[in-house]
Amino acid sequence: MADQSIIRITKELSDIQRTCDLSLAVACRDIDVRNVRALIIGPHDTPYEFGFFEFAFKFGKDYPGKSPNVTSVTTNSGRCRFNPNIYASGKVCFTWRGERGEEWSAAQGLESILLSIQSLMSGNPYENEPGFEDANEPSDKTNQKDYVQKIRHETLRISVIQRLEDYLGLMPDGQTVAQQSAADQDEGDDELMDADDLPVAFEPFKDLCKRRFLWYYDSYLDAIQKAKAEVKDHQTFVRMPFEGPSNSMEGRFNYTDLERRMHNIKAAIDAEVDQWARAGLEAKAKDSTVAVNLQHQYEQVVQWFKRRDVPHDLRLEDGNPFVWVLTYFGRPMTNLDGGLFTIKVYFSPQFPEEQPRVRFETKIFHHRVALDGTVCYFPNPMRKEDVQSHLEAVFASIEEEDPAYDPRTIVNLEAHNLYWGGAASRKLYNRRLRRSAQQSVE
Structure with a gap:
């Protein structure tokens, strides 16, 4: 008899993939349906706007009786807490956990989890922290503004720019990884691993993110210009009261650098179609x-x-x-x-x-x-x-x-x-x- 949890997961994946939802995407390897990757595109009019946030789902054999394990992948290697409920470690806190009347139900599923996470990406994420829902002190109002500012910066830097640079093989300075590798070899570094020896990465949203980057490119630049009027380059992020040393969003603003890197990404994506055309003629000949x-x-x-x-x-x-x-x-x-x-x-x-x-x-x-x-x-x-x-x-x-x-x-x-x-x-x-x-x- 077929595993009922596999049947349920497969159906949920298919249901999401058949829709034209522009803010959610899911994928898995054909042989590993219990391990699912999901992409949430940040909602409009929030500091997460048009960011690419990836999550990993691990479904147990007892699903849907028990909820899947959910981990945030977009954390800058465990250094960035994007929300009071989305930790730097990747942990995601859901409202149904530990609250009477809000426990997990088998009637819920993958899409409802994604929508719950997406709802955390609000215009004022400061209030997502328990005890800060109705914080109205002047210091809280200032913190709310500061929190939005740094989330907007890191959304652009980490979820958009770093992701696209990785996809395109770009370094932050605009060089390609191949150019950097050649420079390293010229300096005598003969221990670089051959590209053929590297494991094939699972990047199910690579093409989607490139195409969406082209959609939202002008919105990204507009957000950068507006932010430049609010903060200065090299200004330090303000730590929130609920942020700890190992679970926070630390850094400095540098929108001038983000703008430069945005332009480099756009140029690299535009150049791809010329590469496609050249490769296409070769493919036609063959x-x-x-x-x-x-x-x-x-x-x-x-x-x-x-x-x-x-x-x-x-x-x-x-x-x-x-x-x-x-x-x-x-x-x-x-x-x-x-x-x-x-x-x-x-x-x-x-x-x-x-x-x-x-x-x-x-x-x-x-x-x-x-x-x-x-x-x-x-x-x-x-x-x-x-x-x-x-x-x-x-x-x-x-x-x-x-x-x-x-x-x-x-x-x-x-x-x-x-x-x-x-x-x-x-x-x-x-x-x-x-x-x-x-x-x-x-």
């Missing part, structure tokens, strides 16, 4: 499986466009099936009417494990398009290997006439604020969008 698949999908999509009422032109750049160039014609009777936009879709040689990156080459003022042209769109999670699904989602994102408000889709700050800023602001937004459509053909 008739690799991915190259053949993308060529076949390209031909299918060309036929799909021919059957559509609204014409679009599609071609391969330099005959490369890893770089698609789409000419998008604005839909009649919309703010995009008359527009003629060039969109590029870049594919990795590891597609679909690495998802496409879609970018407007023609400037457009749209709340779902970042300043660099990156499109915020949501492909069907069950069809991520289907390029047509991606294009359909792109069109839906830019053509949707009455989208629901969702702060997780903030990729163009000015356009977003105008779109949801009231009737007068919406009119200005519509004028700006129509103007960009007109300029696209000038």
